[in-house]
Amino acid sequence: MSKNKVYYGEYTLKHWIDLILSKNIVLPEYQRLFVWDKNKVAKLIDSFSKDCFVPPVTIGSYKKDGKQLNLIIDGQQRLTSLLLAYLSIYPKEDCFKPTSKDIDSFADENDDFSDDETSILGWTFNELLKKGNKKETIKNTIENTEKENYCDLDFDITVDDEFLENHYLGFCYLIPQENQQQYFSSVFRDINAEGKKLTALETRKSLYFLADGFNDFFDPACIHGITIKKDDGVERIDFVRYLALLFQYNKNGYDSVAKNYGRKLEEYYEKFIDAMINQNNDSDFTAYDDIYKNRLQTFDAELKTFELDKKVFPSIIDADIYMFGLIYFILLKNKQLDETKKENLFNDLNTKINELKENPSTGYLHKKTPSALKYLRQRIFESINIYGKYLK
Known part of the structure; x- marks a missing residue:
């Protein structure tokens, strides 16, 4: 029996942005909605600016219908926050209300700096990817068609290309050798449902x-x-x-x-x-x-x-x-x-x-x-x- 493989490394924040916009990494359907408020987004960016430890994200290699996909297993909140900071926008809570179905299927991802999540948006970064794969395209589309759905996201820290090129986020890359559906299901449950959070x-x-x-x-x-x-x-x-x-x-x-x-x-x-x-x-x-x-x-x-x-x-x-x-x-x-x-x-x-x-x-x-x-x-x-x- 072949062993499942795990690789470790880090990318610049700019590379992570490129991976998201190019859809080289994708959110699986079972992933939770976006739950971090603007303060948590700001806290994440501040952590990067001070070179503090930020937990690495977990990506899984997955083959479906002959296509190779890289699934975000753990780290959606961090990556979404990074993308929003790059675009300098934030979805308005009143404009993206979760449905009862969304809340019922809400997965408790161990991806937070604290447990104080006071808002859940009926939204993921896939909403942005529908508008294009470049910053200018996404921003222009929102400005012309959905301006009322988003607000500005301002920081004391400028999240420009220089910032993104000079700060890093680690990863762990999982490559299952067989039974990939069962493997990723097990990993996801271990991280989010069965994994014991710190008290x-x-x-x-x-x-x-x-x-x-x-x-x-x-x-x-x-x-x-x-x-x-x-x-x-x-x-x-x-x-x-x-x-x-x-x-x-x-x-x-x-x-x-x-x-x-x-x-x-x-x-x-x-x-x-x-x-x-x-x-x-x-x-x-x-x-x-x-x-x-x-x-x-x-x-x-x-x-x-x-x-x-x-x-x-x-x-x-x-x-x-x-x-x-x-x-x-x-x-x-x-x-x-x-x-x-x-x-x-x-x-x-x-x-x-x-x-x-x-x-x-x-x-x-x-x-x-x-x-x-x-x-x-x-x-x-x-x-x-x-x-x-x-x-x-």
Whole structure:
């Protein structure tokens, strides 16, 4: 049996553009629609300009009806973004609405810098290739017949031929020796459906694992046993989430918490990590000091004293009411709890949780969408208010 072959290399961005426009590489029918917004396109171009690592694309050699095709297996979002930057245009969301069929067949491609995809266009770059195979032809056709369907795409970086000739994107080229349909189907599913994406925790660790001592601050061992029920299992609490929200609350107050980040909380957490590591005093968060790491010892002791170190919470609402105030007063305010009032404290916390969940007007929505900022801020406020009554 012949082995499947894999080749690796890189091309200039200009060569990738030429491959797309000449249809030397093509999108298979099963590929997803275009999902990157303009900010992600800009981020990609910025990455190229700074010679940052950009994941290589995967191309597969495929024979059909006697013709040799090169299929884009993984990397459509990157290549489409590159083409749009070259043309300086972007399809308008209102003009390319996906149908229900498009969304139902949407493949979860592992091709993104983040998971925050807020828009899906009923569009792929094939719409541009119908208009011609040269930049001028495509731009003129759009200007004359579809101007209302596209907007300008402007960057601080000029994406001209010089830029394209001096920056590169890698590839992996797959050549199956037999059963090519089965092979590519397997590769596509391994990359997109069966391949395990990085968790938020794994992604964040890449931001701080080289910064001495910060792993113990962002992910201390004392919280590893605190979990929240999910489906048939449990997941441990997200300590970075608590830190980010409370460090901003402490600096700027209730209304500032996660402002403008309601649907982009992972970006918000990464912004917090960056501010702490680089000790940016001008950020939205209380400035970092090594004293906070030292206070984790007190936090660890309090968790054990109040038997919360192995607590399993039934929901994020329960966890937040218990944890926000506790973390806030110990880490940020250097306070300790009155152990003699433990029973009263827990009664107050559980009563508040029940009120939030069973409120006739908001309880259902709170349980359904606990990440909504108004409910998130409410839990921060209520938790801190309760714990404030039980300090030494």
